[in-house]
Each structure stands twice: as structure tokens, then as C-alpha cells.
Amino acid sequence: MKTEFLSHLSEIQKYLKTEQELxxxxxxxxxxxxxxxxxxxxxxxxxRCNLIVNIGKPAQTxxxxxxxxxxxxxxxxxSKLLPLLQKVSYLNNIEVYKNQKxxxxxxxxxxxxxxxxxxxxxxxxxxxxVFPDFTKPALQVxxxxxxxxxxxxxxxxxxxxxxxxxxxLKKYDNLLFVGLPDEFEDLKRTVPNLEYYDAKDFYELAQxxxxxxxxxxxxxxxxxxxxxxxxxRLLEAYSDFxxxxxxxxxxxxxxxxxxxxxxxxxxYNS
Numbered sequence: 001m002k003t004e005f006l007s008h009l010s011e012i013q014k015y016l017k018t019e020q021e022l023x024x025x026x027x028x029x030x031x032x033x034x035x036x037x038x039x040x041x042x043x044x045x046x047x048r049c050n051l052i053v054n055i056g057k058p059a060q061t062x063x064x065x066x067x068x069x070x071x072x073x074x075x076x077x078x079s080k081l082l083p084l085l086q087k088v089s090y091l092n093n094i095e096v097y098k099n100q101k102x103x104x105x106x107x108x109x110x111x112x113x114x115x116x117x118x119x120x121x122x123x124x125x126x127x128x129x130v131f132p133d134f135t136k137p138a139l140q141v142x143x144x145x146x147x148x149x150x151x152x153x154x155x156x157x158x159x160x161x162x163x164x165x166x167x168x169l170k171k172y173d174n175l176l177f178v179g180l181p182d183e184f185e186d187l188k189r190t191v192p193n194l195e196y197y198d199a200k201d202f203y204e205l206a207q208x209x210x211x212x213x214x215x216x217x218x219x220x221x222x223x224x225x226x227x228x229x230x231x232x233r234l235l236e237a238y239s240d241f242x243x244x245x246x247x248x249x250x251x252x253x254x255x256x257x258x259x260x261x262x263x264x265x266x267x268y269n270s
Contacts, residue, residue: 012103012128023101035224037138051094067180147207152212214231218238
């Protein structure tokens with residue numbers, strides 16, 4: 001397996017030396033796809049980059065209450081993701097995978113000959129040898145025309161830190177949850193002043209996060225957007241699978257309640 005994987009890496013380097021246009025395959029999850037954008041942006045300085053999205057590939061392991069179920073990306077998620085991808089200026093083209101020739105297979109990170117417990121955004125650098133400045137935004141969207149200056153929150157049922165709870169948020173105003181309805185109902189039990197908004201697609205979701213006072217959440221698609229846009233952000237860290245780390249200014253993570261409350265207050269009053 002190690003030998004086969006290394007041969008794939010050599011093939012990638014061959015294409016980077018010989019091609020001017022690259023077909024880049026990604027099957028998801030959607031957060032993993034967003035985390036690939038910094039490397040694609042860096043590649044776009046020298047190549048025309050086409051993103052090929054593989055819909056319906058089965059997940060190797062089932063993530064608890066994951067929005068895509070047993071698939072990495074399903075049709076519904078792709079339809080919500082496409083309006084956002086179409087706004088990414090350095091993507092030459094976006095297509096659904098239909099046996100096109102692939103130059104860079106970004107699914108290969110799932111075949112690394114070691115554990116994946118290191119920072120997600122660097123997976124694609126270790127596949128390509130391309131290392132962008134991860135402190136810079138790789139995703140630009142227009143601010144939301146109406147929803148502004150909210151503390152935008154998503155807390156999925158996965159990767160929750162048992163050392164913290166969110167009940168202290170009830171003393172703060174302008175809290176907007178933008179995740180799934182059952183996630184909202186779960187958090188509203190302890191934060192009764194929490195508001196809810198169901199974005200029509202992931203471009204609008206990105207606009208809301210872009211326009212936020214700051215973003216709060218655990219490892220999820222929402223945090224991938226906040227991290228890639230470099231909005232002020234606060235991550236509920238998870239020690240069992242620590243693959244997401246805030247990089248850059250106004251970016252923090254917490255494991256323990258006291259630090260959570262201090263950092264939240266710092267961002268809220270900045």
C-alpha cells in the first residue's frame with residue numbers, strides 16, 4: 001500500500017511538471033473540500049484549475065448524524081455547494097465526475113500511510129508539495145445584504161467536547177444558529193435566546209459567516225468556511241480527532257470551560 005501511494009505522489013509531480021490545466025478530483029466531505037481551496041488557489045497561479053466533484057462516493061466510516069449520511073457528498077449537498085463554488089474566481093471550471101482524466105486526486109489523503117490526526121488544511125500540501133500561506137483567506141464572498149454582526153454558531157452532534165457547555169451564552173445578545181434544525185433545538189434547550197436561520201444554500205451561509213461579529217462552533221463545514229474566509233472565529237477543540245486548528249489573526253480554540261468563556265467574551269467585546 002505504501003509503495004502504491006508513493007507512486008501516486010510521483011504521478012502528481014509528473015503532471016505538475018508537464019500540464020498547464022489540471023483536473024482536480026474531490027469526493028468530500030464538503031468541509032474537506034473547502035479545506036482544499038488554499039492549495040488550489042496557490043496552484044491557480046500557474047495552472048488552470050478545474051474542480052471535479054465526485055457525487056455519491058460511499059464513506060469508509062459512518063459519521064454520527066452526518067448531513068450526507070453514508071455518502072461523502074450527496075446530490076442535495078452538491079446542489080447547495082455549487083452556488084458557492086461558482087463564486088470562486090480561481091476555479092476555471094466545476095464539473096461532476098464522469099470519468100474525466102484526473103491529474104490531482106485529492107481523495108488520496110484518505111490513503112495516507114499514517115493516521116490522519118494532523119491538520120486538515122495541510123493534507124493537500126502533503127499530496128502536492130504546494131504550501132500556500134495558510135494565514136491568508138482562500139475564499140472571498142460578498143457580505144450578506146441583511147444579516148450582519150451576529151455571533152454565528154454551528155454545533156454539530158459530532159466531535160463535541162465534554163469539558164464545555166454553552167449555557168453561559170444566554171446572557172449575550174445577537175446569537176444566530178445556522179446549522180441543522182435538530183442541532184438548533186438541542187442547543188436552544190440551554191441557550192433559550194438563540195435565534196435560527198436556514199440559509200437557502202452554502203453561498204448564503206458563507207455570506208452570513210462573512211458578515212458575522214465572529215463565528216463559534218466545533219469541527220464542521222461551518223468552521224471550514226470561517227477558517228477559509230479568515231473571519232474572527234472560535235473553535236470548540238476536540239482532542240480525539242484534532243485535525244482542525246485555527247490559523248491566523250482573531251482565531252482561537254478552547255478545550256476547557258473557563259477559557260471558552262474568556263475567549264468568547266474577548267471576541268464579543270472587541
